[in-house]
Amino acid sequence: MTGNSYYYRKLHSLLGVIPIGAFLVEHLITNYAAFNQGHGGFIEGVEWLNSLPLVFALELFGIWLPLLYHGVYGLYVAYTARNNVTNYGYFRNQMFMLQRVTGVLTLLFIAWHVFETRVQVALGNVTHEELGVRMHEIATQPWAFALYCIGIIAATFHFCNGMWSFLVSWGITIGPRAQRVSSYVWMVAFVVMAVMFILSLSAFLDPQFQDTSVLTKS
């Protein structure tokens, strides 16, 4: 590697929170609309997002490029670790290992998920209004549902535990007590986010997502 790895790693850390982490939270809010507002609410969220000005630039610079950088550099970071949990089974060391494992899982999951949704929209196979129907098709296949659950758990864990590390790496939580409190906070955040995402995913099982006719009615 040429250049200064300090800046590479800092950029990797920053992009994981802004914009990627922020997008994950936004994504959760939009999807949760499927759970508490049904098909109409979900599509409203999708359309609001797509009505933002310069949406293509936002997607490119706000999601795709940061994701690509975080993913590729993250693979390098994961590759350079020599995990040793068998000898040092401490809590933080296990989190260290899981952070790397969930990072790889999340990358695979995102690639697949983006292919099934955003790429299909780009190819013209699906319209924005049909995304709820698309998700219904995916969620009703038991194997896809199971894989989505794994992907969701990996992604939310990676985000929450990553936030814990971010706060240490930027020197915000310094002492052992601050770091312990931060562990609890992010563990709760992980459970809440994972449950909310899985509820949203289950919401797509509902027959109201079978076609877009409910949208025209409302």
Added chain:
Amino acid sequence: MAEAVADKKNVRFIITRQDSADSPSYTEEFEVPYRPNMNVISALMEIQRTPVNANGKKTTPVCWESNCLEEVCGACSMVINGKPRQACSALVDHLEQPIRVAPMKTFPVVRDLVINRERMFSALKRVKAWIPIDGTYDLGPGPRMAETKRQWAYELSKCMTCGVCLESCPNVNDKTSFIGPAAISQVRLFNTHPTGEMNKDERLETLMEDGGIEGCGNSQNCVRSCPKGIPLTTSIAAINADTTKHLFKKWLSF
């Protein structure tokens, strides 16, 4: 634990050996007569006196390094029953048998249990872990250190460069150039000192280069392993804060 020692007469050792720096490693077993209060070093001394392995075959004596014999020099660090620690303070009565002894392979192995900790000393040179007071004339006394600071800084000064924290760290390995926790904690120590503080930025800048503080992945094994109980992860996080501040200061002062 003492009950677990079935045979009080003999202590069994499984030692990972290596004849030279680049020859393959192998294990050899030894039976050492038990003596009360013996430690791993005294067992190794016994093997040195009678270099016969557990099969009764004559062998070369096992090489190791030790010096102070009171856990302050760090020379006798090795992996004992899976954990890196000092052999001189590893009491046989407190260890599960057979006792497995191996070199700290994060460092180049010279022979048997002898390793080369050179990288730790060059790391200290790299971060300038000293206080420059030399001049062409008497500079007079420096500023005083506040007692409240001195108390926690003293804890950091207990580091004996033993290498245990580097051995336990998953990010200090052949694939990275990470400087390791010990040197980062020393930067905090010397940056805290009122005279050392005058060269604060230089030390921070060396940690903001390849192999610097970014190599830390927060596994926190170091703080769990340090025999001196040095708050390494607090030091790393504090230096994270200082390097972050330094980063923004540099950008804003363009």
